[in-house]
Amino acid sequence: MIEVADLRREFTVASQAGRFRRTYRKVVAVDAVSFEIAAGESVGYVGPNGAGKSTTIKMLTGILVPSSGRVRVCGLDPARQRRELAARIGVVFGQRSxxxxxxxxxxxFDLLREIYRVPRTEHAARLAECVELLDLAPFLATPVRQLSLGQRMRGEVTAALLHSPELLVLDEPTIGLDLESKERLREFLAELNVRRGTTLLLTTHDLDDIARLCRRLMVIDHGTVLADGPLDELRxxxxxxxxxxxxxERPVADLDGLPGVVSARAEAGGLRHHLAFRRELTTAAKLIAEVAGRADVHDIAVVEPAIDDVVRRLYGRRRG
Structure with missing residues (x-):
């Protein structure tokens, strides 16, 4: 679906060097980025502000022309074949409409049907599906300027999908949304990826979006890709x-000496224990069995590292 090889984008930035003179310097926003995304994947593309995320997205969608490198989306050159590409992808920018x-x-929605030349029956079926799943019916007759941010973003996603794109690119789609609107949108996008096989490429600062929607994570910083792989493997x-x-059920002073446990901590007077373990040393099932052999267990939970911590450590690995 997407092929990127040694993609680079430079900008010329002017600065005042005196009262009547300017100097110019080159700023590299994206530097030798390479990756491939297969049809049907859901990929998170994350990084700090200024990392090169939005610049990459703009090159993938034909808004910007690369300084060098090769990019193909749906088998097309985005910069040279923008019209053909627009008919096959959908794009949602959280801060643009x-x-x-x-x-x-x-x-x-009617105007977009005309622009994309979508047959009426296909458009009606697609719109009806989005209206039902995103609960658009109560405000279809409302002018866009009177919609809440959550309502408008649901409308934006619908607008991007009415021509049945193969690829949906989302740049900060949940920015400013309340919790209910975020969850409704996440559920819809997850369903879209699973049921229709629509490829998702998501850039966001809300890492809960990534955890909920993406099985693969790419991390970019200073214009280069730091890490790329399945989220579980990176974790x-x-x-x-x-x-x-x-x-x-009853307090136990400690649970030391359990196989595979690297650290243990008790709280609530010994009623609750936090046991840190490594997967290569033991499994959660074996550890639970060991604990149950020593004490009566009331409840258990396995806590995975938060995705925020995973991304933070990936950034720190670059600085190190």
Whole structure:
């Protein structure tokens, strides 16, 4: 679906060097980035502000022309074949709108049907599906300028999907949304990826979006890719420890000496124990059995490293 090889983008930045003179310097926003994304994948593309995420997205969608390197999306050159590419992808920018500000939401959808030349029956079926899953019916007749941010973002996603794109690119799609709107949008996008096989490429600062939607994570910083792989593997690589939280029926002073446990901590007077273990040394099931052999267990939970910690450690690995 996406092929990127040695992609680079430079910008010329002017600065004042005197009262009547300017100097110019080159700034590299994306530097030798290479990756491939297969059809049907859901990929998170994350990094700090200024890392090169949005610049990459703009080159993938044909908004910017690369300084050098090769990029193909749906088998097309985005910069040279923008019209053909637009018919095959959908793009949602969290801080930009493709809807008509003063028109009712439904009329924006009608205009987009004409722009993309979507047959009426196909458009109606697709719209009905989005209206049901995203609960758009109560505000279809409302002008876009009167919609809440959550309502508008649901409209933006619908607008990007009405021509049945093979690839959906989302740049900060949940920015500013309340918790309910975020969860509704995440559920819809997950369903879209699983049921229809739509490829998702997601850039966001909300790492809960990544954890909920993406099986693969790419981390970019200073224009280069720091890490790329399945989220679970990256988590194991930088945060190999898991924590088994055990609530006991009766207090136990400690649970030292358990096989595979690298550290243990008790709280609530010995009723709750936090047991950090490594997967290569033991499994959660074996550890639970060991604990149950020593004490009566009331409840258990396995805590995975937070995705925020995983990304933070990947950044730290570069600085190190």
């Amino acid at each position: 493709q809807l008509w500000w003063d028109l009712p939401l439904a009329e924006s 194991d690589e930088v945060s190999p420890e898991r924590v088994l939280v055990v609530d006991l």
